[in-house]
Amino acid sequence: MANLKTSEKKSKAQSMGLHTEVLTGKTQQKFFNPDEAENFYYFGTYDVDFNKRTEIDVKNMDCREANKKIDELMKDGYGTIVIKNPQGKHSLGVGILNKLNLIFEGSLGYFGCGSMDGPIVRINGRVGWSCAENMMAGKVVIEKNAGSCFGAAIRGGDLICKGSVGARTGIDQKGGTIIIGGDAGAFTGFMMQRGRIIILGDVGINLGDSMYDGTIFVGGKIGSFGSDAVEAELTDSDQDWLKRKLKVAEIGENFDVSKMTKVVAGKKLWNYDALEPTEKKGAI
Amino acid sequence: MCGIAGLIHRGNTSNVGFELQGMLQALKHRGEDSTGYALYGKTDGENFIMRFKVGENVAEGSSSVKEDVSVYDERKKIVDSYLSELGAKVIKEDRILPYSLRYEIQYDKDLMEFSQKIESVEGVEILSMGKSLEVIKDLGNAEVVCNRYNLDKVVGTHAIGHARMATESGVDIKSAHPFWGYPFSDVSVVHNGQLTNYWNNRRVLENKGMRFMSECDSELIAVYLAEKMRNGATLEEGMKESLVGLDGVFTYFVATKDSLGMAKDTMAAKPLVLFESDDLVAMGSEEIAIRSILPQEIETYDPFDGEVKVWQI
Numbered sequence: 001m002a003n004l005k006t007s008e009k010k011s012k013a014q015s016m017g018l019h020t021e022v023l024t025g026k027t028q029q030k031f032f033n034p035d036e037a038e039n040f041y042y043f044g045t046y047d048v049d050f051n052k053r054t055e056i057d058v059k060n061m062d063c064r065e066a067n068k069k070i071d072e073l074m075k076d077g078y079g080t081i082v083i084k085n086p087q088g089k090h091s092l093g094v095g096i097l098n099k100l101n102l103i104f105e106g107s108l109g110y111f112g113c114g115s116m117d118g119p120i121v122r123i124n125g126r127v128g129w130s131c132a133e134n135m136m137a138g139k140v141v142i143e144k145n146a147g148s149c150f151g152a153a154i155r156g157g158d159l160i161c162k163g164s165v166g167a168r169t170g171i172d173q174k175g176g177t178i179i180i181g182g183d184a185g186a187f188t189g190f191m192m193q194r195g196r197i198i199i200l201g202d203v204g205i206n207l208g209d210s211m212y213d214g215t216i217f218v219g220g221k222i223g224s225f226g227s228d229a230v231e232a233e234l235t236d237s238d239q240d241w242l243k244r245k246l247k248v249a250e251i252g253e254n255f256d257v258s259k260m261t262k263v264v265a266g267k268k269l270w271n272y273d274a275l276e277p278t279e280k281k282g283a284i
Numbered sequence: 285m286c287g288i289a290g291l292i293h294r295g296n297t298s299n300v301g302f303e304l305q306g307m308l309q310a311l312k313h314r315g316e317d318s319t320g321y322a323l324y325g326k327t328d329g330e331n332f333i334m335r336f337k338v339g340e341n342v343a344e345g346s347s348s349v350k351e352d353v354s355v356y357d358e359r360k361k362i363v364d365s366y367l368s369e370l371g372a373k374v375i376k377e378d379r380i381l382p383y384s385l386r387y388e389i390q391y392d393k394d395l396m397e398f399s400q401k402i403e404s405v406e407g408v409e410i411l412s413m414g415k416s417l418e419v420i421k422d423l424g425n426a427e428v429v430c431n432r433y434n435l436d437k438v439v440g441t442h443a444i445g446h447a448r449m450a451t452e453s454g455v456d457i458k459s460a461h462p463f464w465g466y467p468f469s470d471v472s473v474v475h476n477g478q479l480t481n482y483w484n485n486r487r488v489l490e491n492k493g494m495r496f497m498s499e500c501d502s503e504l505i506a507v508y509l510a511e512k513m514r515n516g517a518t519l520e521e522g523m524k525e526s527l528v529g530l531d532g533v534f535t536y537f538v539a540t541k542d543s544l545g546m547a548k549d550t551m552a553a554k555p556l557v558l559f560e561s562d563d564l565v566a567m568g569s570e571e572i573a574i575r576s577i578l579p580q581e582i583e584t585y586d587p588f589d590g591e592v593k594v595w596q597i
Contacts, residue, residue: 087579088571106581109571126584128571129555145585148552166586167552185552186589204589205550 044071044097048079059085063092074098088128093121110147113140129166132159135176141250148185151178154195160249167204170197173214179249187226189216189263198242198260200252208263212270216263217242219255230266238262285449286461287311288474289568290537291577292442292544292595296563297326301430301438306576307568308426308445314569315449317345318460319429320421322412322472322539325440331375332389332469333418335411336402338363339383340456341423347454353382355407360385362405370398380433383457384422396467400495409458409497414470416440416541421460441597442544444537446474453500463506466495468513470541475502476569477534477554485529505536523547523592537567545594552589559584565595 054073058066066083070093073081080101086092090109093102093116100119104112107125117136126144135154141162148166151159156176164182173192180197186204189197192214202220209226216229217238225231242257289307291300301323308319327333338359340348360379367374367389376388391398399410412419418438422429426447430436446461453459465471479485479501486496486504494507508529512522519538523545533553538545546567548556558567559574559582566574571584587593 088575090570090572107571107584125581126571128557144583147555147557147586164585167589183588185586187551204552 044095046074046098047077048074048098048100049077050079050099050101052078053080053082054078055082055084057084058089058092059087063089063094066092067094070096070102074100086125090128093119107144126163127161132157135159137176145182150180151176154178158245158249160251162251164201169199170195170214170216173197177245179245179251181251183220186223189214189229190226192216198245200255208265210269211265213265217257218261218263219252219257219259222261222263225263228266228269229263232262232264234258234260234262285314285451286476287314287447287569287573288445288461288476288535288537289447289566289573290442290444290474290539290544290546291564291566292539292597294563294565294595294597297439297441299437300324300440300443301435303577304443304445305426305430305436307566307573308447310572310576311447311569312425312427315447316425317450317455318421318423318448318457319426319446320419320448320461320474321429321435321443321445322417322419322462322474323435323438323440323443324416324470324539324541325418325438327416329415330390332391332413332415334387334389334413335418335420336363336385336387336408337383337411337457338385338405338408340407340458341381341383343423345455346423347450348456351407356382359405359408363402363408366401366405370401372398381422384420384433386418394467395469396493399467403495403497410464410466411457412462412464412472413466414541417464417470417472417539419462419464419472421446421457421462423455423457423460441542442539444472444474444539444544446476452478453498458498459500461500461502463500463503465506465510465513465538468510471506471510471513471538473502473506473509473536473538475505475534475536477532477536477549479504479530479532479534481531501532502536505530505534505538509538519543519545520592520594523594527590527592535569542597543594544597545592546587547592548587548589550590552586556587557584558587558593560595 082103086106088109091111094114096116096119102121104123108127110128111130114133119138121140123142127146129147130149132140133152135157138157141160145163146161146165150165150169153172154176155174160179162181165184167185169184169188170178171190173195175195178197180199183201184199184203187206189208191210193212195214197216200219205223206226208229239257246252338356342350372389372391378386420433461474462472482501509522534549535554535556557571
């Protein structure tokens with residue numbers, strides 16, 4: 001277990017007076033001890049074989065039935081599952097905490113592939129609002145357009161839309177990478193905290209409004225900058241990373257990344273204080 | 285949360301009553317308090333069709349006070365006498381439900397004066413007035429309302445509809461969408477969202493002689509556009525002005541005799557999915573609404589913030 005009490009290396013946040021509380025207590029001991037990881041049971045995870053492939057037609061299923069069926073197939077060891085006729089249904093492919101190749105032959109409605117951790121998903125259609133919300137890890141590729149709140153609050157993984165996306169893409173993003181091949185709507189990167197967003201096309205008004213941290217790269221025109229979002233210098237390492245990422249994402253491989261605009265938080269709205277909780281109590 | 289849906293066949297007619305019923309029923313999880321249809325039917329274009337109510341549906345869940353059918357009869361009698369006074373000739377009369385009526389009328393004078401006279405009867409509201417438009421709205425989901433009014437066989441060019449979850453006003457027909465763009469023939473509006481400067485706008489518009497029948501914020505859109513058009517603006521110009529004049533979050537559809545339009549607020553806070561082809565435009569709050577009439581794989585997209593679009597038949 002990482003000894004948080006004796007850790008000497010300070011992060012930038014700590015040097016600014018944040019996170020100086022020593023993490024203690026049962027919860028920390030229980031959840032942050034890697035030595036005991038093998039004793040944990042992860043609900044909904046199975047050993048699957050990517051070469052074991054099957055198809056299901058969800059035309060006459062509701063989302064619960066379809067998601068249950070995916071779970072049963074993973075339980076039976078299927079590592080590649082093709083979903084036929086999703087027909088814009090909501091909440092398909094959610095809560096998958098497993099390695100899996102999941103292919104949707106059609107479009108999804110709202111909240112598709114939400115709260116997942118690990119699978120590689122390809123959607124040969126479009127997606128509605130809040131696709132891949134809260135994704136922890138994995139990769140989702142959408143061949144057509146996406147609705148608003150694309151990748152809301154994702155913590156990790158790669159989320160790729162080859163078409164255009166609606167408003168508030170990457171709202172509250174906490175990690176991972178969102179890549180858009182087309183245009184993005186208003187309030188892209190609204191209140192984002194970590195991670196990166198790449199938009200090859202144009203972006204709407206209030207880009208990066210109230211962002212705490214993270215980075216947004218835009219290839220086209222920017223409608224307007226949001227509150228506390230500022231342009232930053234595009235470094236060589238940024239360009240190298242962009243090229244690599246676009247190649248891996250099967251999108252914009254030959255895009256001229258040197259002309260992209262880099263947007264970060266101006267940090268003028270940061271309003272943390274350096275008081276410890278006990279000191280704060282005293283002050284109040 | 286409410287659901288809206290609309291479609292327009294360009295250069296063709298179709299069974300729009302049945303199609304819209306399917307689209308709205310797919311959105312019933314967004315609200316089942318009431319459902320409304322604005323259907324632009326295939327008519328001879330000679331006479332006005334007036335859809336009006338002389339009372340409310342007082343079924344379970346309604347926020348209206350129960351009235352005796354004799355009250356409805358009395359109101360109908362007064363309306364009939366007023367029509368005669370106005371010089372309007374009733375060609376055909378259908379009493380679909382005790383409180384809901386459909387008249388075909390020959391009339392060639394001012395619609396504002398006409399409407400004011402008819403609606404001066406307590407409890408009477410004109411739901412729509414037009415040579416093509418018919419607004420039908422009642423409590424219940426799309427299927428219930430469709431069956432109650434036999435809408436599934438209505439043939440026409442375009443239609444808009446609304447599945448309502450009542451949040452800011454009562455569960456009654458007067459607060460249900462679509463709203464007629466009084467006093468303009470054949471104009472109707474449905475809306476998903478909230479308008480935050482409703483009362484300010486309402487006071488201004490009432491001072492200009494415009495009429496409000498409910499306290500539903502969505503009615504403001506119909507009245508706002510009607511006032512703009514009364515002052516010479518085109519529908520599209522009025523819709524573009526509404527993006528600044530109306531505050532809040534909204535996606536709304538407006539339809540006229542030969543066109544269908546959509547507008548989305550500048551924050552794009554309310555959903556809309558759109559399918560557009562040479563002969564059909566279909567749109568709704570969710571893709572499943574469009575899929576109810578186009579189950580095959582299709583290209584759809586979300587219009588961006590502050591977008592206004594208008595299509596002609």
